[in-house]
Amino acid sequence: MKIGLDIGGTKTDAVAVDAAGAILGRVRLATGWGADAVVRTVLEAVRALSSDVQGVRASEPGVWGGAPEGLSAIESVGIGIPGQVEPGTARVVHAVNLGVEELDLAAAVGPELGVPVRVENDVKAAAFGAYALHGATGSMAYLNLGTGIAAGIVADGELWRGARGTAGEVGHISIDPNGPLCRCGQRGCIEALAGGGAIAERWARPGALPVRDVFDAADAGDTTARELRSGLARGVAAGVRILVLTNDVDIVVLGGGVTALGPRLMADVAAELAASAEASPFMRSLRLGERAELLPLGSPAAALGAALVGAEPPRDPSSVSRGALSRG
Numbered sequence: 001m002k003i004g005l006d007i008g009g010t011k012t013d014a015v016a017v018d019a020a021g022a023i024l025g026r027v028r029l030a031t032g033w034g035a036d037a038v039v040r041t042v043l044e045a046v047r048a049l050s051s052d053v054q055g056v057r058a059s060e061p062g063v064w065g066g067a068p069e070g071l072s073a074i075e076s077v078g079i080g081i082p083g084q085v086e087p088g089t090a091r092v093v094h095a096v097n098l099g100v101e102e103l104d105l106a107a108a109v110g111p112e113l114g115v116p117v118r119v120e121n122d123v124k125a126a127a128f129g130a131y132a133l134h135g136a137t138g139s140m141a142y143l144n145l146g147t148g149i150a151a152g153i154v155a156d157g158e159l160w161r162g163a164r165g166t167a168g169e170v171g172h173i174s175i176d177p178n179g180p181l182c183r184c185g186q187r188g189c190i191e192a193l194a195g196g197g198a199i200a201e202r203w204a205r206p207g208a209l210p211v212r213d214v215f216d217a218a219d220a221g222d223t224t225a226r227e228l229r230s231g232l233a234r235g236v237a238a239g240v241r242i243l244v245l246t247n248d249v250d251i252v253v254l255g256g257g258v259t260a261l262g263p264r265l266m267a268d269v270a271a272e273l274a275a276s277a278e279a280s281p282f283m284r285s286l287r288l289g290e291r292a293e294l295l296p297l298g299s300p301a302a303a304l305g306a307a308l309v310g311a312e313p314p315r316d317p318s319s320v321s322r323g324a325l326s327r328g
Contacts (some may be wrong), residue, residue, distance in 0.1 A: 001016045001017060001018050001019075001024060001053065001073055001075065001310075002016070002017045002018075002019075002075055002077075002304040002307040002310055002311045003015070003045075003046055003049055003072075003074055003075055003076070003077045003078070003307060003310065004017065004077075004078045004079075004080070004125075004129075004304055004305065004306035004307025004308070004309075004310060005042060005045055005046075005077070005078070005079045005080065005236075005301075005303060005306055005315065006080045006122060006126070006302035006303040006306055007031055007038060007080065007081045007098065007122070008017040008031060008082070008097075008122070009031065009082065009097035009098060009147075010030065010031060011028055011029065011030060011031055011100065012028065012029045012030075012031045012041050012042075013026070013027075013028050013193050013300060013302065013303045013306060014026065014028070014029070014045040014046070014048070014303055015049070015084055015303040015304055016049045016050075016052075016053045016074075016247075016307075017307045017308075021132070023300065023304065024053045025049050025052045025053040026049075026300060026303070027048045027049055027052060029035070029041060029045050029048070031098065031314065033048070033099045034098075034099040034123075034210040034287065035099070035100050035101075035102075035103045035108075035207075038081075038098055038100060038103065038105075039066065039103075039105070039108045041240060041321070042077075042079065042105065042108075042109050043109060043112055043113075046074070046109075046113060050073075050074065074113070074115050074117060075116075075311070076115055076116045076117075076118070076307075076310040076311045077109070077115055077117045077118075077310050078117075078120065078125070078305075078306035078307050078308065078309040078310020078311065079114070079118070079119045079120070079306055079310070080099060080119075080120050080121065080122040080124075080125030080126065080303070080306040080309075081095060081098070081105070081120075081121070081122055082095050082097050082121070082122050083095030083096070083100065083121070083164070084121070084166075085120060085121050086132045087120050087161070087165055089104070089106075089119075090104055090105045090106030090110075090117055090118060090119040091103070091104045091105075091108070091119075092105065092119060097147075097234060098236075100202065103191050104318055105117060106118070106119065107120050114150065116310070117310065118154060118309050118310045118312065120305070120309045121152075121165075121304060122148045122302055123142070123144045123151065123152050123168070123302075123306075124152040124159055124161065124168070125152075125302050125303075125305035125306040125309055126142055126144060126152065126255060126301045126302035126305055127140070127141070127142035127151070127152025127154050127159065127168075127307065128152070128154060128159055128303035128305035128308055128309060129143060129152065129299075129300070129301035129302055129305025129306070130142045130253045130299075130305070131157075131303065131305075132304060132305070132308060133295075133299065133301055134253065135252065135320065136157060138155075138250040138251075139153075139154065139156070139247070139248070139249040139250050139251075140153075140154050140155075140249055140250060140251050140253060141153050141154075141156035141168070141247060141249045141251075141252045141253070141300075142154070142223040142241040142253050142255060142295075143170070143236070143239050143240065143242075143243065143252055143253070143254050143255070143256075143258040145194060145195075145196070145236060145254055145257070145258035145259055146163070146196055146256035146257045146258065146297055147195060147196050147197040147257070148171055148191050148195045148196075148197060149170065149171030149190050149191040149194055149195050149235070149239065150168055150169055150170070150171050151168035151169075151170050151239065151243055152168050153167060153168050153243070153247055153303050155247075155249070169292055170190055170239050170242050170243065171189060171190050171191035171195065171239075172184045172186065172189050172190070172191060173238075174186045174187060174188045174189050174241060175188055175189070175190060175192055175193070175213055175235070175238045176188030176193070177235070179192060179193060179231075180192045180198065180202065180231075181195065182198070183198075190235040190238055190239050191235070191237075192234035192235075193231040193232065193234060194231065194232045194234075194235025194236050194239070194258075196210070196211050196236075196256075196257055196258050199211050199214060199228055199231075199232060201253060202228060203224070203225070209260075209319060211232070211258055211261065212260070212261060213225075214228045214229055214231075214232075215229055215261060215264055216229070227292055229268065230236060230268075231272070232258075232265075232268070232321070233265075233268035233269050234272055236254070236265070236269045236272075237269050237272035237273045237276060239252075240252045240273065240288055240291070240292045241268070241273070241276070241283075241288060244247065244286060244288060244291060245286075249291075250291070250293045251291055251292075251293060252291055252293075252294060252317075253292075253293055253294070253295050254266075254269075254293070254295065255258060255295035255299070255301060256296075257272050259294050259295065259297070262294065262297065265294075266292075266294060269287045269292065270292075270311040273289050273292070274289060297324075
């Protein structure tokens with residue numbers, strides 16, 4: 001079986017996948033802070049999955065010794081993680097949400113697990129997993145609406161990273177030079193309008209789910225909330241337009257924490273897409289509203305994508321074979 005992990009700032013989602021692509025087991029753990037804690041989280045997640053799937057208690061951390069009982073059926077481990085992953089390596093840098101400045105995960109966990117370990121940026125891994133869940137055909141862009149905004153692009157089974165690994169960084173495209181300041185230094189970036197972190201900062205009111213609070217307050221007539229909600233729809237719609245116009249993908253799948261708003265979000269985005277295309281027969285011909293859809297809530301796309309990435313043999317870091325997706 002293949003193991004895939006999606007390491008987030010607060011939790012780690014991990015799945016075990018069989019040779020046919022079926023998910024055998026799934027666990028969720030709190031993510032530790034700092035490089036050492038992230039390594040422990042990875043090992044604990046793999047151990048928990050092995051025990052869950054096989055009904056065998058894995059060895060304790062630190063005494064695994066290559067391929068102990070309970071781990072022998074694991075063929076590979078793939079890890080999706082925030083931050084920059086150096087192409088062709090398992091080295092992640094600037095994963096600030098995890099307290100990690102630099103970490104070579106293959107070197108850190110590979111000897112303990114005794115299997116190949118591959119690492120991918122979390123959004124790109126999620127794009128790969130969403131593509132597989134969507135049928136692994138044609139082309140797709142995965143637009144992640146979380147604390148920040150980024151996308152992954154998959155066509156005919158290949159993940160497009162670009163010349164320097166920045167393909168899909170639509171969050172830092174400015175769509176309003178007079179808009180709010182973005183953390184990247186520009187004004188009016190898609191992320192500054194639609195990123196969950198930027199919205200929470202501008203809302204500046206206590207609450208466990210600031211973006212949902214904004215929607216509720218907008219429904220109640222709050223002027224600030226209406227402005228923020230409108231900006232969110234505008235930013236997401238711009239991301240969809242950009243991904244279709246630059247890559248002509250068949251579908252744009254929206255995922256990430258902000259999409260927990262579900263139909264409330266999609267109704268706003270559809271209305272924004274329709275309004276922006278009203279005066280343009282060309283834009284109407286693209287039928288953008290029909291080419292955007294939500295990833296099902298709770299989908300393990302990122303962990304599944306990491307498992308698929310982990311199963312790939314070492315090769316050109318700029319591509320992943322369609323065959324791996326069709327095999328699962």
